[in-house]
Amino acid sequence: MTGERAELARFSFNQATAKHWALPDVVAGCVATGVPGVGLWREPVAEYGLDRAAKLVRDAGLAVTTLCRGGFFTADDWWDENRRAVDEAATLGAPVLVLVSGGLPPGSKDIDGARARVADAIAELAPYADSAGMTLAIEPLHPMFAADRCVIATLGQALDIAERFDPSVVGVVVDAYHVWWDDTVYDQITRAGEWIASFQVCDWITPLPEGVLLGRALPGDGCIELRRLREAVDAAGYTGPIEVEVFNAQVWARPGEEVLTASIDGYLREVV
Amino acid sequence: MTGERAELARFSFNQATAKHWALPDVVAGCVATGVPGVGLWREPVAEYGLDRAAKLVRDAGLAVTTLCRGGFFTADDWWDENRRAVDEAATLGAPVLVLVSGGLPPGSKDIDGARARVADAIAELAPYADSAGMTLAIEPLHPMFAADRCVIATLGQALDIAERFDPSVVGVVVDAYHVWWDDTVYDQITRAGEWIASFQVCDWITPLPEGVLLGRALPGDGCIELRRLREAVDAAGYTGPIEVEVFNAQVWARPGEEVLTASIDGYLREVV
Numbered sequence: 360m361t362g363e364r365a366e367l368a369r370f371s372f373n374q375a376t377a378k379h380w381a382l383p384d385v386v387a388g389c390v391a392t393g394v395p396g397v398g399l400w401r402e403p404v405a406e407y408g409l410d411r412a413a414k415l416v417r418d419a420g421l422a423v424t425t426l427c428r429g430g431f432f433t434a435d436d437w438w439d440e441n442r443r444a445v446d447e448a449a450t451l452g453a454p455v456l457v458l459v460s461g462g463l464p465p466g467s468k469d470i471d472g473a474r475a476r477v478a479d480a481i482a483e484l485a486p487y488a489d490s491a492g493m494t495l496a497i498e499p500l501h502p503m504f505a506a507d508r509c510v511i512a513t514l515g516q517a518l519d520i521a522e523r524f525d526p527s528v529v530g531v532v533v534d535a536y537h538v539w540w541d542d543t544v545y546d547q548i549t550r551a552g553e554w555i556a557s558f559q560v561c562d563w564i565t566p567l568p569e570g571v572l573l574g575r576a577l578p579g580d581g582c583i584e585l586r587r588l589r590e591a592v593d594a595a596g597y598t599g600p601i602e603v604e605v606f607n608a609q610v611w612a613r614p615g616e617e618v619l620t621a622s623i624d625g626y627l628r629e630v631v
Numbered sequence: 632m633t634g635e636r637a638e639l640a641r642f643s644f645n646q647a648t649a650k651h652w653a654l655p656d657v658v659a660g661c662v663a664t665g666v667p668g669v670g671l672w673r674e675p676v677a678e679y680g681l682d683r684a685a686k687l688v689r690d691a692g693l694a695v696t697t698l699c700r701g702g703f704f705t706a707d708d709w710w711d712e713n714r715r716a717v718d719e720a721a722t723l724g725a726p727v728l729v730l731v732s733g734g735l736p737p738g739s740k741d742i743d744g745a746r747a748r749v750a751d752a753i754a755e756l757a758p759y760a761d762s763a764g765m766t767l768a769i770e771p772l773h774p775m776f777a778a779d780r781c782v783i784a785t786l787g788q789a790l791d792i793a794e795r796f797d798p799s800v801v802g803v804v805v806d807a808y809h810v811w812w813d814d815t816v817y818d819q820i821t822r823a824g825e826w827i828a829s830f831q832v833c834d835w836i837t838p839l840p841e842g843v844l845l846g847r848a849l850p851g852d853g854c855i856e857l858r859r860l861r862e863a864v865d866a867a868g869y870t871g872p873i874e875v876e877v878f879n880a881q882v883w884a885r886p887g888e889e890v891l892t893a894s895i896d897g898y899l900r901e902v903v
Contacts, residue, residue: 468854474814503775505812506854507837512812540777540784542746565779570838582740582778 364393370626371424372619373398373559373604380615382407386419388619396422398559398602401447413451423453424600425496425532425557430509431461432480433473441484449491455556456488457532458497462507473510478520481529489528496556497521498532501540503571514538514547521554530556533592534604536563536575539583548591555597560585560630561605568608575605577618578625585629601630636665642898643696644891645670645831645876652887654679658691660891668694670831670874673719685723695725696872697768697804697829702781703733704752705745713756721763727828728760729804730769734779745782750792753801761800768828769793770804773812775843786810786819793826802828805864806876808835808847811855820863827869832857832902833877840880847877849890850897857901873902 372394374385382403389397397416404412404426416423429444431437441458448456460477463470481495488495497517500509511517517531531554538544548555562581567574578585589601603622610618644666646657654675661669669688676684676698688695701716703709713730720728732749735742753767760767769789772781783789789803803826810816812835820827834853839846850857861873875894882890 463854468856470812470854470856501775502773502812503839503843506835513814516814540742540774542785542788563778566842567775567839569841571775571843582735582742584740584742 363395366627366631367393367395367623369599369601369631370394370623371396371398371422371600371602372622373425373427373602374403375400375427376603376605376610376622377615377618378606378611380618382412383415384615386415386421388616389421390419392619392623394619394623396424396600398425398427398604399423399451399453400427401444404447404451409447409450417452422600423451424602425455425457426451426453428457428459428498429484429495430458432477433461433464437461437480438483441480442487445484445488445491445493448493455494455496455530457557458495459500460497460509460511462505462510470505470510474516477510481520482523485524485528494527494556495529496532497529498534499537501537513541514544514551518547518551518554526553526556530554532557532559533588534559535583535585535588536561539563539588544588545591548588548595552595555592555595556599557602558589558592558597558599559602559604560589560626561603573606573608575607577605577610577621578603579629580625589630601626635667638899638903639665639667639895641871641873641903642666642895643668643670643694643872643874644894645697645699645874646675647672647699648875648877648882648894649887649890650878650883652890654684655687656887658687658693660888661693662691664891664895666693666891666895668696668872670697670699670876671695671723671725672699673716676719676723681719681722689724694872695723696874697727697729698723698725700729700731700770701756701767702730704749705733705736709733709752710755713752714759717756717760717763717765720765727766727768727802729829730767731772732769732781732783734777734782742777742782746788749782753792754795757796757800766799766828767801768804769801770806771809773809785813786816786823790819790823790826798825798828802826804829804831805860806831807855807857807860808833811835811860816860817863820860820867824867827864827867828871829874830861830864830869830871831874831876832861832898833875845878845880847879849877849882849893850875851901852897861902873898
């Protein structure tokens with residue numbers, strides 16, 4: 360164990376970056392490298408056991424910066440699933456539950472309707488999150504996911520919803536991968552201000568793989584101006600964690616320790 | 632030959648929809664089905680011979696609705712290439728040259744710089760196009776192409792440039808595939824008005840294939856509200872051709888006649 364490292368004070372390692380690394384190893388790896396925080400996902404947490412996972416990270420002194428994810432509001436079971444997600448985030452001590460809105464219902468072309476449903480669902484869920492002390496963070500995904508994963512495709516759209524609430528209850532995720540292409544992104548980050556509940560980084564490379572989900576790169580390996588975005592969220596008043604979150608089959612094939620080290624290196628070189 | 636068909640008065644068949652169909656067969660197929668217009672691409676036209684292609688379509692009584700494409704302004708030879716593209720469009724009798732701006736230069740992360748270069752290049756090219764009686768049509772591509780093909784990612788961005796010019800000189804392409812996800816698209820179409828130089832349709836399906844270029848579907852096979860978009864461009868004052876333009880390896884593997892018939896069917900059922 361190397362103890363605290365000042366330059367990593369805001370660094371958080373999202374466990375999806377090393378998808379096949381078991382949770383105890385993720386936690387041990389973070390402790391050993393002086394990483395103060397982790398972003399967790401519901402599925403691997405459930406697999407390990409919620410209470411056991413909560414104890415594991417608490418005993419290690421790690422902060423859980425976000426839990427991924429709630430949302431998918433166009434599914435029939437959205438209400439139960441999202442209350443469960445809020446409860447799980449609270450049990451883990453995460454201050455933020457990330458929401459991915461869901462895409463169009465099967466066979467539907469009604470994107471306006473799907474968007475309205477997302478806004479309505481968040482309004483229904485917000486009091487429950489508020490009572491749990493949880494911030495719901497709306498994550499706009501890149502427009503290439505608009506049909507099948509997330510009808511909220513821009514930071515501006517996410518803010519149109521989030522601004523109806525107190526920022527302690529509903530905020531937004533600024534994920535560099537999803538927003539970098541937007542010519543209005545710096546204006547929207549300024550607008551976002553205290554509604555920024557999470558800042559996530561990875562990088563954009565081409566060609567995109569089939570299905571496009573696993574096309575992300577480690578920070579610095581692509582074309583995103585990560586430092587500029589980080590400076591913009593800072594200038595907007597954000598002082599919270601900066602999560603490295605990469606989905607990439609080649610990265611997942613590497614040993615977890617190596618991926619964590621590469622994430623830290625990219626973060627120090629390209630982000631802060 | 633079936634002669635003129637009133638319901639196809641605005642229909643144009645973009646030759647890229649049946650990529651492997653030879654130009655004389657495309658022309659014969661269009662004439663036989665009563666299709667009045669075709670969209671052409673520089674490469675297959677050059678392969679057939681520019682003057683020969685111009686004579687072929689003229690003798691067949693077909694309108695060339697657009698030529699694809701100029702642009703790629705971040706390449707070193709952009710000036711010569713784009714003047715050639717204007718000349719070729721004029722030779723073919725096309726009123727519109729489609730511009731795809733190009734992506735980031737290799738190794739660059741400077742998307743603002745690339746965008747400024749595109750705007751400057753269009754300003755340099757516009758007088759040449761004007762003297763040739765050619766409308767340059769800026770095509771925003773879906774943001775998934777922002778890094779490697781087109782830094783102009785929204786209709787709003789395209790209009791920010793086009794509005795600096797007379798609409799007879801610089802306009803925009805509204806391609807349903809590239810803009811459907813944008814929650815501001817109907818406002819931007821209203822704004823576009825007489826700057827709309829071309830309207831193209833195809834459909835969005837998932838999963839996207841590797842490289843994402845060939846993921847388009849025939850009109851009606853996906854989730855885009857094509858009729859709503861057509862009504863919006865009409866309401867904005869557009870009265871020009873409606874091009875079906877699909878890039879899809881499975882579609883390309885089908886006989887050209889069959890693809891043309893399917894394109895017409897989709898157009899009649901989903902667009903007009």
